[in-house]
Amino acid sequence: MFTCALLAVVSLLFAVHYFYTSRKRRENEPPLIKGWIPFLGKALEFRKDAYKFLDEQKRKHGDIFTVQIAGKYMTFIMDPLLYPYIIKHGRQLDFHEFSNKVAPVTFGYPPVHSKLHPGLKEQIQRAFKLLQGDNLTPLTESMMGNLMLVFRQDHLGHGGWRSGSMYQFCLSVMFEATLLTMFGHPAAARRQTGMSTLRNDFVKFDNKFPLLIAQVPIWLLGETSAVRKKLINHFLPDRMSRWTDMSEFIRMRMEVFENYENLRDVDKAAHHFAMLWASVGNTVPATFWAMYYLVSHPEALQAVRQEIQEVLSLSGVEFSSDTDVKLHRDQLDKLRYLESTINESFRLSSASMNIRVAQEDFSLRLGESRSVAVRKGDIIAMYPQIMHLDPEIYEEPKTFRFDRYVHNGAEKTDFYKDDQKLKYYLMPFGSGSSMCPGRHFAMNEIKQFLCLLLLYFDLQLEDGQSRAELDPSRAGLGILLPSADVRFRYRLRVV
Ligand code: HEM
Known part of the structure; x- marks a missing residue:
């Protein structure tokens, strides 16, 4: 009985701590979808059926939203008319940072490092x-x-x-x-x-x-x-x-x-x-x-x-x-x-x-009159x-x-x-x-x-x-x- 009560209090404290310390949506940022599981966020739902999950979020939140998935914040751009703004974007959005982290661990070679392996x-x-x-x-x-x-x-x-x-x-x-x-x-x-x-x-x-x-x-x-x-x-x-x-x-x-x-x-x-x-x-x-x-x-x-x-x-x-x-x-x-x-x-x-990985905090332009704020390290x-x-x-x-x-x-x-x-x-x-x-x-x-x-x-x-x-x-x-x-x-x- 006492253990149950203690567990309930500890869980409540965790939940309150998570609520106050976890990321909050800032001005001009897309809707933020975190879920109730700290760190994992929506990872399980995403992994179960990514297409269904994203389609549902699109219906609820529109064409741009940020989801917490396994400790990362991923901003999904769902409208294909907006794709050119991501694809043609310059140095603030980088692809290779991500692949250079994931591929070496998967295939078993050391990360390619510009100082260790110049060129x-x-x-x-x-x-x-x-x-x-x-x-x-x-x-x-x-x-x-x-x-x-x-x-x-x-x-x-x-x-x-x-x-x-x-x-x-x-x-x-x-x-x-x-x-x-x-x-x-x-x-x-x-x-x-x-x-x-x-x-x-x-x-x-x-x-x-x-x-x-x-x-x-x-x-x-x-x-x-x-x-x-x-x-x-x-x-x-x-x-x-x-x-x-x-x-x-x-x-x-x-x-x-x-x-x-x-x-x-x-x-x-x-x-x-x-x-x-x-x-x-x-x-x-x-x-x-x-x-x-x-x-x-x-x-x-x-x-x-x-x-x-x-x-x-x-x-x-x-x-x-x-x-x-x-x-x-x-x-x-x-x-x-x-x-x-x-x-x-x-x-x-x-x-x-x-x-793509955001290299700094910046405002991502998505057309003549539209932009969203993204944070350094976020994934687009x-x-x-x-x-x-x-x-x-x-x-x-x-x-x-x-x-x-x-x-x-x-x-x-x-x-x-x-x-x-x-x-x-x-x-x-x-x-x-x-x-x-x-x-x-x-x-x-x-x-x-x-x-x-x-x-x-x-x-x-x-x-x-x-x-x-x-x-x-x-x-x-x-x-x-x-x-x-x-x-x-x-x-x-x-x-
Ligand atoms: C139907 C067959 C294939 C599909 C659907 C496919 C798809 C892809 C995709 C989606 C990527 C990642 C691009 C991104 O994240 O934007 C990729 C990367 C890559 N693919 Fe393919 N691929 C195919 C066949 C091949 C073949 C035959 C080769 C080599 C002979 C190849 C070599 C590569 C390499 C080296 C990369 C990494 C590029 C980089 O790090 O910049 N792929 N592929």
Whole structure:
């Protein structure tokens, strides 16, 4: 009895102390949503279903509000017409401060520090150019060869129907082909045996990725620490030096790291491991969704297959299942309906959060006559999934329409809110200074995968498959995974 009373008094004192000492909304600041749990604030509700939580807050508090989430104050800008003011904002809003805190802890390398590693951050950024522009051509050609290699090795050459799990299919093909393209080929005999172990370890790590990003200590996550160590060791410099046909991008990163004596070999390897995650972590689920939507919409599949065949025959090539397909970069660029299909599946499956950190207290301008006060250290966040599913911008937003991004045979780029044309209407790759440097490569490799799939195979969902649903557990971090795998059937087309 006495203990209960004491507990009640202590709790009351805590609540009163929290009420008086915690943050209060100041003049010109957005509405503040704290919740009753000190420090955590609204973290649990946000983590359970970020889309639902933000949508509800938007209805209650309008387009701009600040939420306490796990000790941080996050100001969400919900109106996509305001996005340009965040994306084009200069030095007062920084992206890399956040990523440089979170990525090293997740992937196991020391934070990149301008005094300890002068120029390293800039050189890493500069190397991203090797994923873009003219450099995309050799990368795309190499990916084509590697995809063909993996298809021949694992999937071509059998007649009759076979069945498979769609996510597993995408994972095994895209993981291996992307790894070979970026990092090169180990000795042939070891490639196949090592690949499945590496992929399985990657999946184990990837399953814990949301917890690591949320800064849960790795020692609390069972075998994850040992698995990460194995993955990192795969990229030790003396092993990598024996791989052939490595991309210029990874070669340059190796050279850059060599110039820093205070980076140990395991640190360099951990940077490479992080790049492996960046290059497949989102690409695999994105490939899955594009394949899933095509296979479950036969009329879309038929239209896209016809487009691919037309582009091939325009260059004088008639497809035959006995020969290897080669699609060059300029041919991939012509595949409008395929690109629209991929963009539409990005729209339906992407839930990345775009984050900037306020470098000082200042007034953030959001138009001619609007501004809000933000405090140093606060996070400014955009959550484009809300825009992607907004019925005012996208008619029937939950419906897959493979041609949503095509108009009169060209790319459709005009989407409206409040009768105003949106500058940003599709944001699976982030925005502005933090935009994904691998986005063009990602688009090309997904296109290449789908071209081979549609040219070589007849495809069907197995009977009785229910609709694939999004698993919300990595909301905020990129492309969502399906909550369960989907069974499908495929057989070689005889052409
Ligand atoms: C569908 C596939 C992909 C998606 C949806 C995706 C999405 C993203 C997103 C949302 C970000 C963070 C941007 C921000 O916070 O504003 C990012 C960053 C990054 N992505 Fe991708 N990505 C994909 C594929 C790739 C590929 C294939 C590569 C490399 C070959 C890559 C390399 C990177 C790197 C290095 C960063 C960090 C950039 C920085 O620190 O400045 N991504 N990606």
